[in-house]
Every structure is written in C-alpha cells, then in structure tokens.
Amino acid sequence: MKQLLIRVYIWKKHIQRLLLSIVMVLLASLSFATSASATGVYEIPTITSGDRTWVVDQAEVISRINEGKISNALENLANQTGNEVRIVTVRRLDYGETPESFTKALFEKWFPTKEAQANQTILMIDTVTNGTAIITGDKIKSLMPDETASSVANETVMAPLRDGNKYNQAFLDASDRLFAVLSGEPDPGPPQIVDKVQVEGTFTKAKDTDKGNATAWVVGLLIAATIIPMATYYIYQVFQPSSNG
16 A cells, blocks of 8 residues: 555656646747737838838738728829828737837838838737827828828727727728828818728637637646645545555
C-alpha cells in the first residue's frame, strides 16, 4: 500500500507540473495573439498617388458587396475630379498610437511630398475603440474645410456605429458625403440612419473562435489543476487506514 501511495504522490506532482506548463503556454499564446492583432503603419501596404486601391479593410468589418460599392464610388470620384479618398480600418492600434497619429503617419508614408498629398484624403477607424481620424491635402481643404472633414469622421461615420456598430452603413454614408463634397456639390451633412446595408453574413471569425477556445482551455486546466490534487488527497485518505493497519 505504501508503494501505491508513493506512486499516487509522484503521479500527482507530474500532472500538476504538466498542467501548469500547458497553462503557461496558453497564457503566453493569448498574450502574443493580443499584441499581434495590433497594427502599425509599417504593416499597411504601400499606396501611391494614382493607385486604384480605395479601401484597406484590415479589421474586416466591411462586406465584399459594400466594399465594392465604396470602391466604385471613390474610383468615379478620382476619375471625375482627380480627388482621391482612401478608407482604412484596423482592429487595434499599437501601444501609444492614436487614430490621429496613425493616420498622419500613414498619410506621410503613402504621399511623402506636398505635391503628392495635395488632392488626397485618408479616413481611418480603429474598431476596438471606434476612434476615427481624417487627414486631407491642401487642394482638398478648398473643397472640404477641416470642420467638414471632422464632421465626416465624427458624425457621418459615428452615427451608424452608435446604432449598433453598423460599419457597412457608416462607410457607405461617408463615401456618399465625400463624393458630394469633393465633387463640388452641396454638403448633404450628417445623414439620417437608413438601413441600406447588404451584409453577407455574421459568421464568427476564425481568430475570434480560436481565442475563445484558448481561454476555455486555460480555465479548464486551472480547474483541473485544483481538482486533481484534491482527488489525489481523497484517495490517499481512503487508503490511509489500511496502511496503518
């Protein structure tokens, strides 16, 4: 019986060490996944004046159908007026970064000279905080003063987001308003919220599912690390009288 108890004790120690090792690995993986989801300017693909990429949806919040509509509108705007608008979404910003600092750095990365910047606009959102920013070139300011640009970012975009994070509608409305203003038409102002969005689906993204599964594993292993030693101690107590006898 003494040999059995020694084996049980050794087995308990091995299980505890194994479980704690697995928990540490999973916690490290979760920490890495969180930091890896942050986006820096250096991770955004390079765009230059004349590039036909109008939407950079790294946060994956715009459906393909609506991304196509927005891209077509901004393509037509560029063809008709020479004014170019890019919409950028990111899931999370690097530590210490703000939407304003990120967008300014991206503007200077894509368009490094005053001449290249003159007819450019970047509208950006960080979907973790729903922080927005907009940067415009000098020629754009004559058509869209900073007050109007700020209204596009903080009112046109934000109104649908306050009504249930309707990102598709937010950027459809923003592209419609930017098209009007930068075409020299009267500013329609912040929109009424109208349900005109075609959404392809609301399936859970794989990265979100993986993160949830990892969290469940951590919780389960922590519970196991508590229960197994208790069960081992119970077995020890059950067999203890026999060994004394």
